[in-house]
Amino acid sequence: MHFHILGAGSLGLLWAGRLIQAGYPVSLIMRTHEAVEQWQAAGSMLTFEHQGTRQKYLMEATLGSHTEALDYLVVATKAHAVASALAPLVSRLRSDSAVIMLQNGLGSQQQARALCRSSRVLCASVTDGAWLREPGHVVWAGQGTTRIGDEAGGLCPPWLESLKQTTLDWVWEQDIGRVLWQKLAINCAINPFTALYDCLNGEIPARAGAELDALTHELQSLLQSQGYAEQAAELPDVISTVILKTAQNSSSMRQDVHAGRRTEIDYILGHACRAAEKARLEVPAMRHLHARLKTHLAMLGLPGD
Numbered sequence: 001m002h003f004h005i006l007g008a009g010s011l012g013l014l015w016a017g018r019l020i021q022a023g024y025p026v027s028l029i030m031r032t033h034e035a036v037e038q039w040q041a042a043g044s045m046l047t048f049e050h051q052g053t054r055q056k057y058l059m060e061a062t063l064g065s066h067t068e069a070l071d072y073l074v075v076a077t078k079a080h081a082v083a084s085a086l087a088p089l090v091s092r093l094r095s096d097s098a099v100i101m102l103q104n105g106l107g108s109q110q111q112a113r114a115l116c117r118s119s120r121v122l123c124a125s126v127t128d129g130a131w132l133r134e135p136g137h138v139v140w141a142g143q144g145t146t147r148i149g150d151e152a153g154g155l156c157p158p159w160l161e162s163l164k165q166t167t168l169d170w171v172w173e174q175d176i177g178r179v180l181w182q183k184l185a186i187n188c189a190i191n192p193f194t195a196l197y198d199c200l201n202g203e204i205p206a207r208a209g210a211e212l213d214a215l216t217h218e219l220q221s222l223l224q225s226q227g228y229a230e231q232a233a234e235l236p237d238v239i240s241t242v243i244l245k246t247a248q249n250s251s252s253m254r255q256d257v258h259a260g261r262r263t264e265i266d267y268i269l270g271h272a273c274r275a276a277e278k279a280r281l282e283v284p285a286m287r288h289l290h291a292r293l294k295t296h297l298a299m300l301g302l303p304g305d
């Protein structure tokens, strides 16, 4: 099984390292010729750091314009880069190719399905934490679980069954939509406040107070409108637990803002607002937060989508 990883960022290199450790051939697909040249100039080596130990793995980096068929394509770009990164690769996919989406939020997975009509597109919800110490050097900071499923339904594919839990701590989800929507609701309740108030996850209840309660209530209605009544009922507890467990975390959105990078707001809060409109739900707290965050990002010179 040859895996191609699209996007040599934190999560892409984490998957690359874990798969190569398990003995699978892995190639990276990079965005620019310069990025490939830099990778090669640095010896084509991935540095994989975990609990203070560092290992090095040789790995080839290529451009999307290659013609080799893609059997297992792991899409590890940010949500907003998915469509443009994936489009040039569609002709390299076969009917038995698998595309595995790792993005937070919702919307990019559906874009991928629209693009890759002839291949199976699986979606993953990942709770591992990874960051880059420098290009090509990934730190696996938090061990988590990867819940994988197919929004179009169907059984777990045999190739995934054959992937040992020591390679990736994966679980097959018959209803991955439920998982992705619950994660979306959690990210809606946490990430925007951390970016707006420039605070750690644990500081949200004190900083956002009643705003958090109002938003949670609207997110419950939204989950209900999508058919996820159980997830709606447990949402307030789930949000409190995640805030508590990740109290010292700087959310991914806050990290993006600090690094001057485009955030995934449109695939988190933006998607939630659009889904609420489609379901004809009144969500004033959500809309107000979305508008405030967009203004805040604009003031920092960052896009609001």
Ligand SMILES: NC(=O)C1=CN([C@@H]2O[C@H](COP(=O)(O)OP(=O)(O)OC[C@H]3O[C@@H](n4cnc5c(N)ncnc54)[C@H](OP(=O)(O)O)[C@@H]3O)[C@@H](O)[C@H]2O)C=CC1
Residues within 6 Å of the ligand: 006, 007, 008, 009, 010, 011, 012, 029, 030, 031, 035, 076, 077, 078, 079, 081, 084, 085, 086, 102, 103, 104, 126, 127, 128, 129, 130, 131, 132, 252, 264
């Ligand atoms: N990091 C983590 O711990 C976790 C991340 N996630 C999710 O995973 C996704 C990826 O996140 P993360 O790895 O942190 O993001 P990064 O920004 O670290 O990595 C994204 C990578 O994609 C590359 N890329 C962008 N466009 C293209 C393209 N057209 N062709 C090839 N490569 C491209 C970027 O390259 P360039 O820099 O050149 O633009 C970058 O190397 C996000 O949706 C995130 O929310 C989910 C759970 C945990």
Ligand SMILES: CC(C)(CO)C(=O)C(=O)O
Residues within 6 Å of the ligand: 104, 186, 187, 190, 191, 201, 242, 246, 249, 250, 251, 252, 253
């Ligand atoms: C769960 C949470 C909020 C942890 O920080 C996260 O997924 C993120 O930061 O994107």
